[in-house]
Amino acid sequence: MALTPNQIAELLKLRALGWSQSEIAERLNTSQQVIGYQLKKLKEQSKKKGTDEVFNAALIGGLAGAAAGIGIVALLELLKDSKNGK
Amino acid sequence: MALTPNQIAELLKLRALGWSQSEIAERLNTSQQVIGYQLKKLKEQSKKKGTDEVFNAALIGGLAGAAAGIGIVALLELLKDSKNGK
């Protein structure tokens, strides 16, 4: 089934604010182990690619499904790059 | 001593990406219990004020100290508000 980008974004937020894996699982209608599995992957990625990179990507992913028309996501990417002087 | 807004923001990001309280503590030069204490406060706030509210505020707080340039988070908040018709 794989969690949707929206669910991943929600997971990030809740986990950031001190919620337990089980509490998050309940909210997203899945199991504690699935949440743990996702977090483990995120951690690995963050050690490889860097914290901000992974963090921003996950949150932007959540928006993709939601927001309407315009290229908001692309805009956000540009913004991020500009902060890094790219 | 109290963690700075920057440290709180960093804490949120690392926690969101699956890091343990001890790992975060090491990175921020403090103890596991201090991290736990902050997370507990954040959780309480998120249950009172709402997830997005607290999440965005904490991350924006981190930006305030940092250099110029609006961040992704600030933009996300604008976007969220616009979706809610504010």
Add this chain to the structure above:
DNA sequence: ATATAAACTTGTATTATACAAAAAATACCT
């Protein structure tokens, strides 16, 4: 089709975390 990898499930050992109680800072008064 079948092979490879990714995602999920279940059960549980182990570890990370929450709790308690006290001390130290910090803030807020007059």
Add this chain to the structure above:
DNA sequence: AGGTATTTTTTGTATAATACAAGTTTATAT
């Protein structure tokens, strides 16, 4: 400044949360 209330930090540890293992299902690719 002195008093006191609030917040933050410290230490030790019981226990709840998590990580692990091994198997199953779902997806992706060739």
